[in-house]
Amino acid sequence: MMNEKKKRMIETAIDLFAHKGFHAVSVKEITDNSDVSKGTFYIYFDSKEDLLLSIYKYYYQLMMERIDQVRARNAGPKDSLASQIQVYFETLIDNKSFILMLLREQVSIGKKVEETIHEIKNQQMEWSRSNLTAIYGSDIQPYIMDGVIILQGLIQIYSKWCVIGDHHEMDYTRLSRFIVERLDDCVQGMIRSGEPPLIPDLDLTNSLTEILNKMGKKLTEMDLQPDEKKDLTEALAILKQELAKERPNPILVQGILDQFKSLKPLKEEYGSLTKHAAIQAISNQRSDQS
DSSP states (O other): OOOHHHHHHHHHHHHHHHHHOTTTOOHHHHHHHHTOOHHHHHHHOSSHHHHHHHHHHHHHHHHHHHHHHHHTTOOOHHHHHHHHHHHHHHHHHHTHHHHHHHHHHTOOOOHHHHHHHHHHHHHHHHHHHHHHHHHHGGGGGGGHHHHHHHHHHHHHHHHHHHHHTTOTTOOHHHHHHHHHHHHHHHHHHHHHHOOOOSSOOHHHHHHHHHHHHHHHHHHHHSOOOHHHHHHHHHHHHHHHHHHTSSSOOHHHHHHHHHHHTTOGGGHHHHHHHHHSHHHHHHHHHHHHHO
């Protein structure tokens, strides 16, 4: 739990920055309004910029605590996501004056703040990934990064609209459900299309490379005729090149996979490969073309 004095200074600074601006507020003004000494300020913060870093962390922690409370209700995954988004918007609007100040004054952020923002963005992506998987299960996996970007994009663009615009009568319950419904339209469309994802999942790409590398290593150790080993090694190299393309040829991919189907030493890797979400997405594309 955060120290009470530190929390009081953070909350006081948020209020002062929101009403007077970041550059117009001195450390003395923050400490006077927080009923602490200037020396106490420097126990917890190196500078006003360091205080700003703590404010970012404070905001994010507060928001995530509220979102975790919503997730703990064990509602259906779509209803839960809508409620989480609603909490996000309500927290955002509660602190609208402070956010507008940051935008208006274009406060220069140091490296530590920049790193914290980057870390928060990564955590938000994991939050999106978790919610999408809870709703769509394995169907979303080939398109998980596209889904994450669509969800984050919808939230961010409506966030800017709500903060910058003067929308006092906005129904955030309706807005949150609207975002989830539009997300569903996009995701269901991607799944039905059978098209390869626009942005492959980095985790999926890495695991696919790992399987192919294991196959290559085992292939070099197998007792095969020189010509057969050469042909299979070349086929594996072509498969790697094809899978690295934005739109792999499904017929070529399947044809190469068939060459490894009967090789018992590669049975485990072949099984992992054919069950891999990226390969299944390519196979689905082939079925749609038939």
